Amino acid sequence: AQSVTQLGSHVSVSEGALVLLRCNYSSSVPPYLFWYVQYPNQGLQLLLKYTSAATLVKGINGFEAEFKKSETSFHLTKPSAHMSDAAEYFCAVSSGYSTLTFGKGTMLLVSP
Amino acid sequence: DAGVIQSPRHEVTEMGQEVTLRCKPISGHNSLFWYRQTMMRGLELLIYFNNNVPIDDSGMPEDRFSAKMPNASFSTLKIQPSEPRDSAVYFCASSLQGRPGTGELFFGEGSRLTVL
Numbered sequence: 001a002q003s004v005t006q007l008g009s010h011v012s013v014s015e016g017a018l019v020l021l022r023c024n025y026s027s028s029v030p031p032y033l034f035w036y037v038q039y040p041n042q043g044l045q046l047l048l049k050y051t052s053a054a055t056l057v058k059g060i061n062g063f064e065a066e067f068k069k070s071e072t073s074f075h076l077t078k079p080s081a082h083m084s085d086a087a088e089y090f091c092a093v094s095s096g097y098s099t100l101t102f103g104k105g106t107m108l109l110v111s112p
Numbered sequence: 113d114a115g116v117i118q119s120p121r122h123e124v125t126e127m128g129q130e131v132t133l134r135c136k137p138i139s140g141h142n143s144l145f146w147y148r149q150t151m152m153r154g155l156e157l158l159i160y161f162n163n164n165v166p167i168d169d170s171g172m173p174e175d176r177f178s179a180k181m182p183n184a185s186f187s188t189l190k191i192q193p194s195e196p197r198d199s200a201v202y203f204c205a206s207s208l209q210g211r212p213g214t215g216e217l218f219f220g221e222g223s224r225l226t227v228l
Contacts, residue, residue: 032214043116043203043219044155051214090155094213099145099168102155 002027002093006103014111019078021106023091033074034092035065086110116220118204124226130192133223137206146179146189147203194227
């Protein structure tokens with residue numbers, strides 16, 4: 001069985017501040033891990049993907065995530081938030097033998 | 113290149129009516145997914161097709177829901193009869209993947225369904 005927990009349904013940051021969105025996963029086998037972003041009235045789009053290569057994964061728009069097996073975490077970070085980063089972010093996990101399991105999502109709010 | 117195309121973008125209907133949502137996946141993709149998104153339940157997988165064959169429909173809520181993929185370029189999700197609790201945004205996504213859950217999902221813009 002696989003599952004994802006995203007801590008915090010809403011995260012608020014100021015423009016220019018560090019963004020940290022938390023994701024913990026559960027998987028009985030080495031996982032595939034994903035972060036997707038959803039802008040208002042749009043579908044989800046891939047930010048980045050971990051597939052057992054480098055533990056630090058760089059994605060689009062300056063985001064990156066680090067796979068930590070010992071902590072079963074895959075937190076998403078960005079050094080400096082921009083207003084355009086305001087969106088909902090979803091962490092997802094797969095065993096590679098089943099479809100993705102998505103977390104509940106974290107809404108990122110960016111204030112000027 | 114065209115992405116995943118869904119229609120209609122918005123649908124308002126009355127309880128008991130039949131609703132058909134349509135999806136055109138990205139050409140060359142071998143997997144197609146239907147998701148439902150609500151505030152209460154988040155993003156739920158309804159059904160997954162691989163090479164036009166339904167592989168996992170365990171997420172389909174009940175017999176009122178049915179999905180078909182008659183060919184590689186078209187899929188439908190039908191609700192008959194519709195109920196107010198079916199109000200949600202329905203997303204279609206496609207992917208090119210070997211093993212399930214390994215490929216990037218490309219989502220359409222969604223069909224927002226309101227059942228009165």
